[in-house]
Amino acid sequence: MTPDPDLLSNVRSERVRAVRSLGRRAVRQRQGRFVVEGPQGVRELLRYAPGSARDVYLTPAAADRYAELVSLAGEAGVPVRACTDQVLAAMSDTPHPQGVLAVASPVDVxxxxxxxxxxxxxxxxxxxxxxRDPGNAGTVIRGADAFGASAVLVSDASVDVYNPKVVRSTVGSLFHLPLVLGVPVPDLLQACRVHGLRLLAADGGGGTMLPDADLTAPHAWVLGNEAWGLPEEVLDQCDDVVAVPIVRAESLNLAMAATVCLHASSAAR
Known part of the structure; x- marks a missing residue:
């Protein structure tokens, strides 16, 4: 059988090295590109942010299994490049990739x-x-999407949202709602206040229990670091400090607490 001349098979090629290098933040920032892995993430990229997609890479088996991705890429005018399993693995950040990967440009606004x-x-x-934790950041973005948040605002001191681990953990939600990146915390809080949003700090030591919080007016949930929470200077700027009622556990992790708070906001609407 004659090898397919269009099949990417050289794991040491410049293209493969270039995609793999996007696992580093400095390269992502310099190139203005990031990697989306897995069929669900690539599908949502092509559906909701096709203008951001630059290339789609699939193994032959994945191209057959996820024919919809090939069609969506064609409709959006995005190049689709076939590659071997070894090439896909060399470009991927995961030990067991699913045969689908895309390169995209930033989607923040x-x-x-x-x-x-x-x-x-x-x-x-x-x-x-x-x-700082990629999994927490991605899960919060996914929860914000699920419960109808209008946007996610990420401070300059937080994890890079285009980190492959964050992108994977959003499972495509990254492309569903407006995302703001790299703004200092004081500027984020001030902008929310200028736009008429009540600032609600989610903190285990809050004096207001979540069922008693006023979630009927436009508001912003302010979430802190996984280890030390929100500093006093941030708490002081918020209109209310809200705690999630807990029966027995010592505490909830960031993603769990955020999910509970966002569900409450969704229910209040």
């Missing part, structure tokens, strides 16, 4: 644009301050 949508009706946003 300006702060004012994101907040304009949040003040339409009883909207709410999520503010991540100094959140």
């Amino acid at each position: 300006p702060l004012g644009e994101a907040l304009a949508a949040a003040t339409d009706g009883a909207g709410f946003v999520v503010v991540l301050t100094n959140v």
